[in-house]
Amino acid sequence: MTDVVATNETILVVGGGVSGMTAALEAAEAGKQVILVEKRAYVGGRVTQLYKYFPKLCFPTCGLEINQRRVKGNPNVTVLTMAEVSKLEGNAGNYSATIKISPRFVNSNCTACGDCERAVSAEYPDDYNYGMNKHKGAYRPYRMAYPERFVIDPRMIGTPDADKAKAACKYGAVDLNMKEEVLTLKVGAVIFATGWTPYDAAKIQPYGYDRFPNVISSVEFERMKDISGPTGGKVLRPSDGKEAKDIAFIQCAGSRDRNYLKHCSRICCMASLKQTTYVSEIEGGNSTIYYIDIRAIDRFEDFYQKVQADPKVKFIKSKPANITQDKDGNPIVNGVNTEGYHRYATAHDLVVLAVGMEPSIKGAMPEGVKITVNEHGFIENDGSNGGIFAAGCASDALDVNRAVQSATASALKAIQVINRVAGMEG
Amino acid sequence: MTDLNKQMVEQYRNSFLKEVEANVEEGEWVKMCMQCGVCSGSCPLGPYWDHPPQELFMMIRAGKREEVLASSSMWMCTSCYNCIARCPRELPITHIMHGLAHYAKRLGLAPKNQPTMKFSQKFWDNLMVTGRVNELKLGLSLYFMNGLVEGIKTSLKMKNIGLGMLLTKRMNPMEMLGGHSVKDKSGFKAMIKKAQELEAARIAKFKTP
Amino acid sequence: MADEIKIGAYVCKGCGLGERLNTGQLETTATRDGKAKFAKSHDFLCSADGVAMIQKDIDSGETNHVVIAACSRRAKAEAFAFKNVTISRANLREGVIWVRPDTAEAKETTQDMADDYVRMACAESKFQKQPAPSGEQTLCKEILVVGGGISGMTAALEAAKAGYPATIIEKSGQLGGVMAQLHRRVPTKAPYAQPEDTSVESLIAEISANKKVTVMLNAKVAKTDGAPGRFSVDIAVESGSVQNKMFGAIVQASGMKSFDANILTEFSYGKTPNVITQLELEALAKAANGGPIKRKDGKEVKSVVFVQCAGQRSTKPGHLSYCSGFCCTASIKQAMYFKDANPNVDTVVMYTDLRTPGAGGEDFYRSGQNKGVIFTKGVVNSVAPNGNDLTVNFKDLILDEEISMPADLVVLATGQLPNSGPDPYAVPMEADKNDAEAVAASKAAHEVAVSVESILNLNYRQGTDLPHLKHGFTDSHFICFPYETRRTGIYSAGPVRRPMDSWQATIDATGAAMKAILEAENAGKGMAAHPRSGDLSFPAFRKEGCTQCKRCTVECPFGAINEDERGYPQFNESRCRRCGTCMGACPVRVISFENYSVDTVGSQIKGVDMPDEFSEKPRILVLACENDAYPALDMAAQNKLEYSAFARVVPVRCLGSVNTIWLTDALNSGYDGVVLMGCQKGDDYQCHFVKGSEIAGVRMSKIGDTLKTLNLEEARVATYEVAITDVDRVPKLINDMAETVAKVGMSPFKF
Incomplete structure (x- = not known):
C-alpha cells in the first residue's frame, strides 16, 4: 500500500512534466510538503520526447537531469507515478483529493537491471514513440525514466510472459497481483500542471495523415531524431524507409482554425523553425515552411532570422488546401501562395504537420469542485478557483520557458494559500 | 454608370469594405479573413479565377471597387462549399461570392456576357413565370442564348440526351406549352416579395448616417 | 561528527555484480588498499535489509564514512541517502560490468576496473568531510523590489501575501510605471475580446492596504553589499537622506525604456505631430477617455494607420533586431479605442507577421477584426505629410503592389528596450588585472558604459549590475531555468528581463517573487541555489597559502567572490553556486569544499593501481x-x-x-x-x-x-x-x- 502523509498544509501538484516538476520543486525547496501526481510511469512529461529545445538547440534531458536530481535529494516531494486525480472536493486550504494509482506490477525492489525485459518476448506499441515502434511487455519507459523502475504492460498480465518476467527477477520486484489503489488525501492547495496533448492530426481530413504514410506529425518527427528512438536518429520515410531530404512543414495544423482548435498554439512556428535545422543537417536536405504568420516573438526572432538566412529553407505564406499522393508515395502539397497569388502543387519526400496543443485537462477534469476553463479548455487563472491554480500548458499554450515561469508563479500562489492555513500570511 | 452605382460611390466614398458589408449578402464577414489562402487552394475551379476569394477579400479591404465588382471571379463559384467547410475563420465564402456577384449585377458592373450571370438571369426569369423551373424551356433558352445558329448547333449536339430523357419520361414535351405551375402562385409571389423586402431592410440597416 | 574517520565499505552482489566480480577480493581491496575499517558484502544492498544493515552500522558508530560499491551514484540515490555521514559511491554496475563483455578474457581487466573503483571511492571518502554550517547563514525574509511599475508592484504584493515583507524602491514620484501611462490594457481574461482596466489603481490600493509592503518613492539603490540573506542596501531618497536596510533577496523590476522613434525619419516621426508612437497614443486615448480621439491640433481622427515592427525586427543601424512581442496586441487594443468610440473611424494595422500567440491572443485578434479593424499584410515604405494629414505608402504583400493610403494619424509600434544597468561583462571578465592591455581595454569599455546608470550599484568584484544576456535584457540563458541569472538571489522580472506585455509581466513578477523567497530561505539554511539545490558545502580557502593572484575572483561565473583590501578572496557563501570553478582556477590549490576538493579528486586519481x-x-x-x-x-x-x-x-x-x-x-x-x-x-x-x-x-x-x-x-x-x-x-x-x-x-x- 502506498503510504502518503498529507495535511491541509500540503500542496498537490497534478502532472509531473516540466511545469509540474518546477512547481513542485520550487515549493518543496521553500520548505513546503508537496505531492506530485503523474499519470505516466515516470516524470518529465512531454519534453522528454523532444530531441532539442528551441532556440538554443540544447537537449531537454539536460535540464531534466537537474530536476530529477532535485527530486531525488528532496524529502519534501513525494512522487506518485501512474496516478491520476479522479475527484477533488472542498475549498482553499481544505481540499480532499481522490487519487487512483494504476498497478505498475513492479515494486520498489526494482534495481532496473533489465532481467525481466530480457526474459519476455511479448511486444506492445510504444506510446512514448507515438506507436512508431514497440516495447517489450516488461520495459523501461525510456532511457532516463525516473523513478528508475521497470513497468509491466497490463496487457501482458495473465500471459505466460508475465510469469517469465516474475521468474527472471531475483529481487522480488515483479508483483503480478498488484491492484489499483485509491488514496484520499487532504491537501491545502492544488496546482494543475496537466500539460498538453498533440492535436489528433487524423482529424485534419484534407491533409491525409491517416491515409498517407509520409504525412507525419511534428511530435513524431521529433522522435525520429532520437538516436535511441524508432528510426535510430534518422529521418526516414515511413512508406519505404528511405531517408527523407525534401521536407515540408505545414503550420497551424489544427491551430487557429475553428474546425479544429481555435487558438494559436504558440510553439509550432518555433518548433518547425527548429526542425528545419535538423533537415539542413541532412546532406541535400531542404525544408519548405507553409505558414500564415511566423510567430517568433521576442528573442526568438533572432532564431527566425537565422533560419531565414539558410538557403535550404523556403517560406511560403499559405495554409495549404490539401495533400494528395503520387504513385511513388510522395505527398503533394496543394494550395495558393497568397503573396501575389501563385498556385502550387509541390511533391515532397515527407510532410510534417505542425500539430497544435490541446490542453490535456480538456475533458479530463476531475469530478467535484468547479474549475473555470475558457472556451479552448485552458484553466483560467482569474482568481475564481480558490486554492486551485494552473501552471504551464494547463493555463495557456506556452513554450517551455514560459511554462516554467508560469509554474514558478503558481508555486507562490499555492504557498500563499498554505501559509494562510498555517497563519503565516501577510 | 447606373444611378445606383453613382449613389453607392458617393455614399461610401473610400470605404468599399463598408459598402460590401452593407449591401452584399454576408458581406460583414469579409473583415474576418486572415489571408491564409485555404479557400483559394480548396476551390475545384481555382485555376479559372483571376482573383481567388481570399484575394478578393483583400482587394475589398484595399478599396479596389471597380476591379472587384467588374471581376468575373465570383461568377466562377459552383457552390461546392469546399471553401466554407475549410475556412478556419468560419467565413460563408460561397454566399459572399454569390452576394458579390449579385451586387455587381445590381449595380450594372458585372462583366458583359458573363455566362454564369446570363444563366442565372434566365433561371430567375424562368422561375418567376410559374414558380417552378421549366427545365425544357430553361434548357432551350440557354442553347439559344447566343443566337439562332449557335442554338441549333447546341441542340443537335444534345439531341441524344434529350431523346433519352423523353423516352425515360424525365422530360415532358408538353411543358413547352406554358408548363405546370406551383399550386399557390400568388402565395409564391408574396413570398418573393417578402424576401425582397427583407433584403432591402437588411441593406437599409447598414446604411451609414 | 567524530574526528576519527571510520570507513565502512559495502559491496553489493546484486544485478550480476556477484556473478561477474570477485566481491571477496573487492572487500579485501577496500580494507587493504582503501584503508576501510571494515568491508561487507550483501546480495541486494539497496533492499530494505541492505539499507538497514548500513544504517545499523552508522547508528552504532561503526562507520561515519560510507562507501557504497554498487551502482551509479545516480541510481538508488534515495535508498542510500544516509544522514550524518559522508557517502562515496564506487560505480561497479554502470561503470564496470555493464560496459565490459562477460567473457573469460575480459574477466581480469574487469576485476581490475572494479578494484580500482573501490580504491577510488575509499580514497575519496578519506578526504571527504561532511559539510558543516559556515556560520554565515542568516534568514532575512525581507524582499527588495527595485521598480514600482506593474512588475514591481506585483512582485512585492505576491511576496507579502505569502508572509514575506517587501520594500518597493521607485525612482519616480509615483507607482505605476509605464502601465500608469496607458488608457487600457490588452485583456487578461476570457473571452479576451475587449480592452480592460490597467489594474494600476487597484494594485496601488492593495499595496497601500498591505502592511507588509513598504513603498519608497523618489528613491534609488545607492549601494548593494553582501549576499542573499544579508543584502545590505543603501537607499538614497531624493531629499538627500540615505538609509540602510537589510534584505534576503532582490527582485529587479526596472522595466522598459521606449525606443527613440526620432531615427525613423522615413515615417516622418518628429516632422509632423500626427505620426506618434503607441505610448503617445495612450496619452491621447486617456485624454479622450472613451470619447472621440483627437490629434494634437484638435482634429478628430477619422482614419488611423498602425505601422507594426517600426524600427524592430530590422538589421538597420539603430533598429531593434528582436520582436518586442507585445505590439501586435497593443495595436489591436488601440484600434479598438477608435472603433469603440466611433465605428466609422478607419483603422488599418499594417503587419508582416501578425503575432498574437496563445489562446487569448488569437481571440483578441478575431475580436479586433469583428470590430472592423482592417489588417493588411504589407511593408510601409514611408509616411509623408500631406497638408495637415498624411499619406502612407506601402507595399501590399498579398496584392503584390505599391499602394498609397491617406490617414489622419499614423501610430508607430516601436517596441521595448530593457531598462537595465551596465553589463559587467561588456568586456570579458577573464581579463587578468595584471594584464595591462586588458585593464586598459576594460577601462575604455567602462567609460563608455558609464553613460548607463547603474540600477543596483552592487559592490561586487564583477560589476555593479545584472549581466546582460542579449540586446541588453537581463534574462537567463536557460530554457528550463529562466530565472537563474548570474547573480544569486537577484531575480529580474518584467520587460527588463525579456520583451513582454503586462500580463506576462504579472506572471513573471510572481515567479520572480517565488525565487526571491526561495533564495532568502536557502540563504537562511546555507543551501545552494540552482543547479546544486540544497548543497550545503561551500568553498573555503587557506589564507596562508594564497598568493592573492585573484584568479578565483575573476573566474567565478557568478561574481560570488569579492576581494578584501589586501587582495584576498572573500567568499560569499550564499552567492556561491558550488561549481568549484574557483577551485579549478587556484594555482596554489588553497580552495576546497568539505566534500569536494583537490584532494578528494586527486586522491582518487592517485588511488588507482x-x-x-x-x-x-x-x-x-x-x-x-x-x-x-x-x-x-x-x-x-x-x-x-x-x-x-x-x-x-x-x-x-x-x-x-x-x-x-x-x-x-x-x-x-x-x-x-x-x-x-x-x-x-x-x-x-x-x-x-x-x-x-x-x-x-x-x-x-x-x-x-x-x-x-x-x-x-x-x-x-x-x-x-x-x-x-x-x-x-x-x-x-x-x-x-x-x-x-x-x-x-x-x-x-x-x-
Missing part, C-alpha cells in the same frame, strides 16, 4: 561533468555499449572545477591518457555554471606546455564537449583515447 609499463594495461583518466557526460555514460552502460577496461571515470561538478594539478599529477604518475568531458560552450552554451566549460577550455589549451615539459605526446589529453544525449558517442571517445594510447605507446612515467 598503476600497472607497470610492460603490463599492456594502460590507464585512462576520464573527468566527466556530473550533469551531462556522466549521465550519458550511465545510459551508454544501460545500452550495454562497451568501452575500454582501462578507463577510470571520475565525475566532476563542472569541468570548470578541474584543477590542472589533477592532470599533471595523473600524467606524472603514469596515466597514459586523459579525457575531459564538459558541456557545450559558446553562444548557445549548455554549461549549467555558465562559464565553467569555457574556462576549462582556456586552461586545457595551455596543457600542451605541461605535456611538452614532460616530453609527452599532446594526443594524450583530449577535451570534448559532450551532451547528455551523446549516449553512443561517449564510449567511442574513451575508446578513441585507448587507440591513441595503443598508437603512441605507454607512458614512461610508471613507477
